[in-house]
Amino acid sequence: MGRLAKRAASLALILALPLTLTGCFGSDGDRPSLMEGAQAGGPQPFPDNFRGDALALMRAYLNNPVGVRDASMADPVLREVGGRQFYISCLHFTPRETDGSYKVMRERAIVYVNGRADRVVDRAGELCAGAVYAPFPELEKMAR
The missing domain is CATH 1.20.5 (Single alpha-helices involved in coiled-coils or other helix-helix interfaces)
Known part of the structure; x- marks a missing residue:
């Protein structure tokens, strides 16, 4: 050569x-998601520990998990995501900003795969349409 x-x-x-x-x-x-893998095939099981899984995921998702206000959560419902049915749970909350202030309430969706929280969806509008929220004080009590 x-x-x-x-x-x-x-x-x-x-x-x-x-x-x-x-x-x-x-x-x-x-990060890789089970949503795209063969492991997510077939009917999805209901996420029995959805509140605990949501807390663990939000602790990692939020830059500062301390001081969250006005937290509420909807029970998981089946929704189509990427052409497949997954359980989705919607959250409303107001996080504390880096300067200590509070601005707007946020809406996020948590996608559960094989009964476990897999990811947070930032643009949750369509996924959370019609969600019925209940107080979620555990999110407000998070610590670092």
Whole structure:
């Protein structure tokens, strides 16, 4: 193999590396989700520990889990996400901002896969349409 061919092959490998690594990490660098895997096939079980799972997920999701106000949660219901049926639970809450102030109430949806909380959906409008909320004081009592 000539010197020029070796250089071209090396360059092609270097340029292909980012594309290969992108496949390993999923879209936009998000953590892998069971939603896309074969493990999520078939009917989804009801998430029996949905409140505890939601708290654990929100503790990781929020930059500062302390000082949340006006928290409420809807019981999980089946909704279509990505062409499949998953249990979704909706949350309303007002997080404390980094400067200590409170701004607008937020609505988020939690997607459960195989009975466990898998991810938080920021744009929850359609997923949470018609949700019936009840107080969720556990979210307001979170600590670091």
